[in-house]
Amino acid sequence: MKKIVRILLYTLVLVIVLAGGFVTFLEVRGVPKYDAPQIPDFKAEVTPERLVQGTKIASVQCMVCHRGKDNKLVGRQLTELPKEFGTIYSANITHSKDHGIGGWTDSELAYFLRTGVRKNGQYAPIYMPKFGHLSDEDLKSVIVWLRSDDPQLASTEEATVPSQPSLLVKFLCLVAFKPLPYPTAVVPQPDTTNVTEYGKYLVTGRYDCYTCHSADFTKLDMASPEKSLGYCGGGNTMLNLASNKIFTANITLDEKTGIGSWTEDDFRRAMHEQKNKDGHSLRFPMLPYNALTDNEVHAIWQYLRAVPKIENEVNRQYDVDLDAPQVASN
Ligand code: HEC
Ligand code: HEC
Structure with missing residues (x-):
């Protein structure tokens, strides 16, 4: 009997040590930095049509997350993300060479937006969306907008606040959040007649x-x-x-x-x-x-x-004042 208790105790200690080691490993590894990628050439030539299309796409897809102080796209804390993700800040994407995307090439922007990997290999987890399915043409439009003289993008010398992703995010980077593959062929513009x-x-x-x-x-x-x-x-x-x-x-x-x-x-x-x-x-x-x-x-x-129908009753909480501080629960 005593022997069994001892074995159980040793097993427990071993499990605790291994779990502790794993947590330390995750903390040290953090969000992964991969080898610097080979970035294929991508060029977004400016046309008036692309600027219009890029502004439209960005108004839905980029500005909400990146708009910070004085309506500049300098980044902000994304308080709307689940708390389990940690404390997350979006980035300065103005023309600033030091703090924004002023020093990025079209190819580097395209590679990052598609895969989530920067030219130095640093990966951006789930809270920066990946645009793997955006057509090449729409991606060029977004890049043309990023280069444009939209006042929100005017060079602003404000450093991006580093995010503090949670252990959960770091763990998920190990098992689930992976860079998307860079497309090997042109992603075509959809056939609008279909x-x-x-x-x-x-x-x-x-x-x-x-x-x-x-x-x-x-x-x-x-x-x-x-x-x-x-x-x-x-x-x-x-x-x-x-x-x-x-x-x-x-x-x-x-x-x-x-x-x-x-x-x-x-x-x-x-x-x-x-x-x-x-x-x-x-x-x-x-x-x-x-x-x-x-x-x-x-x-x-x-x-x-x-799309296949899914029966899933969502609690829409119309009886709850969602603007009042901290009221909602599951
Ligand atoms: C859901 C919010 C969200 C949306 C939408 C979003 N971003 Fe981001 N973006 C982020 C966050 C958060 C980061 C910082 C990621 C990190 O910490 O690694 C980021 C980082 C970036 C960076 C890297 C900047 C740097 O200095 O490393 C670029 C470039 C960028 N976003 C451009 C865009 C563009 C262009 C769009 C629209 C097509 C867009 N983002 C849409 C949240 C968002
Ligand atoms: C950033 C997250 C987000 C994105 C992106 C988003 N939605 Fe929503 N959507 C929501 C949330 C949250 C609600 C519930 C709002 C509420 O309860 O008041 C909602 C509600 C809706 C509703 C109302 C349904 C109902 O029964 O009341 C429709 C329709 C809808 N979304 C369609 C879309 C479509 C189409 C797109 C893409 C063009 C889209 N949404 C993109 C978060 C999102």
């Missing part, structure tokens, strides 16, 4: 709806978005600007728990007027999608009709 394919491109590429609207950020399949856990079925936990929990909506066409009873007009209102079918205002972090053209909204709607 409405469903175009809609899929908008949801998974240009506007990235699925990352918020699937079940869990840590269970996304960025290489094959449609394989993400609970694809478009909602329920992903986010925080609003008052740091209260808010759950993303089920946007599959399930009649009971999704938007299956909506008409295309209801959907258009959600995109352009931020109101849902029941007249509720759509709350942050759902973004205003006013910039989307009617064709884009139509294509997204047609595609969502083809």
Whole structure:
């Protein structure tokens, strides 16, 4: 009997030592820095059309996270991310050579935006989205915007505050968050006459709806978005600007728990007027999608009709004042 107790004790000590060692390993390793990558050539020639398109995409995809003091894109703390991710700051992406992207080449920007890996090999985890499915043409447009004289991008000498990612993020970098592969061929502009394919491109590429609207950020399949856990079925936990929990909506066409009873007009209102079918205002972090053209909204709607329905009742918390400090719970 005594022997068994001793063996159990030794095993326990061993487990504690190993666990401690693993935690130390994660802390020391941090967010991975890979070998400096071979970066393929990518050139974003400036055209007026690209500037318009790039500004539109960035207004939805970049500005919300990167806009800080004085409306400059100098970065800010992303308080809307789950607390489990740690204390995360976005970066200064103004033209500043020292603190922003003034010293980056088009190729380096394209490589980072697609894979999450900087030219020195430093990886950016899940809280900086990866644009692996954006067409080459749309990516060029975003880069043309980044170089433009949009006043928000004017060189601002303000250093990015380093993020303090949690142990969980560091652990997930070991097992789940990996750099996306850089595409080996041109990512084509979608065929806008194939409405469903175009809609899929908008949801998974240009506007990235699925990352918020699937079940869990840590269970996304960025290489094959449609394989993400609970694809478009909602329920992903986010925080609003008052740091209260808010759950993303089920946007599959399930009649009971999704938007299956909506008409295309209801959907258009959600995109352009931020109101849902029941007249509720759509709350942050759902973004205003006013910039989307009617064709884009139509294509997204047609595609969502083809996405497998998921029955998932999301607690929308309409009875709770989400702007009051710290009220929401599970
Ligand atoms: C969900 C919020 C979010 C969105 C949306 C977002 N970013 Fe970021 N971005 C971040 C965070 C956070 C970091 C810092 C990552 C880190 O700490 O490694 C970052 C880092 C960067 C960097 C690296 C800067 C540096 O000095 O290392 C660039 C460039 C960048 N983002 C550009 C963009 C562009 C362009 C878009 C739109 C196409 C965009 N980001 C959209 C959150 C975001
Ligand atoms: C940054 C995260 C995020 C992104 C990106 C996002 N959404 Fe949302 N969305 C939300 C949240 C959170 C809600 C719930 C808002 C609320 O409860 O007030 C929501 C609500 C909705 C609703 C309302 C559904 C209902 O039943 O009330 C629709 C429709 C919707 N989103 C569609 C989209 C589409 C289409 C896209 C891409 C073009 C998109 N969303 C991108 C977070 C996001």
